[in-house]
């Protein structure tokens with residue numbers, strides 16, 4: 446096929462490929478919509494509600510005065526329901542019109558809180574404006590930079606930049622802490638290398654969450670958490686550290 450030929454979607458296999466390609470174009474909508482839903486307080490509201498809620502009820506309980514909000518919230522929540530973040534039941538309103546009622550779904554438990562195994566801080570970090578901006582310069586980083594779009598945009602590496610932006614630094618450290626809780630917990634279930642050690646040094650240990658988990662399971666250890674000054678100044682303090 447030449448580049449001048451008009452592309453067509455004709456065979457069943459091309460149908461599949463075309464749909465797959467289409468999904469790749471749209472895939473960033475899901476986390477961005479989820480982020481807005483968290484920021485609006487909708488997940489927390491659904492968590493606190495004993496029953497499913499309609500988009501109109503959600504807008505009202507969040508005291509959103511914009512008359513068009515219910516319609517937009519419904520479109521937002523429909524998307525999240527189709528990706529199993531929410532549950533959705535079709536009912537009728539008082540006038541007999543179809544109405545969708547929403548509740549938390551299987552995946553939403555990972556986004557309701559900001560602590561423990563929550564994914565919310567990580568989502569906020571990945572889709573923070575500071576993180577996103579670099580993606581627009583990936584091509585430029587390949588052509589003219591050192592291959593690091595973050596450095597090209599911010600004139601600093603990620604870890605130097607976090608030292609200059611306390612808001613982003615907090616986001617970064619908190620999201621690392623939440624992810625580490627899960628991964629380190631799993632590693633601790635099967636790894637036995639700490640049993641005969643005396644001292645453990647976590648190099649680039651962030652605010653010390655991994656070390657905290659290790660020391661809580663192996664209290665005989667002495668732990669040293671090594672990281673940059675703007676990270677350790679917010680570090681955790683606990684016995685053995």
Ligand SMILES: C[S@@+](CC[C@H](N)C(=O)[O-])C[C@H]1O[C@@H](n2cnc3c(N)ncnc32)[C@H](O)[C@@H]1O
Pocket residue numbers: 604621622625648649650651652654655671672673676
């Ligand atoms: C991907 S994070 C991992 C954090 C932590 N290990 C965790 O799992 O939560 C990498 C860490 O390395 C730290 N780091 C980067 N450069 C460093 C350096 N030159 N000296 C010490 N720490 C550094 C960063 O501040 C950051 O906390």
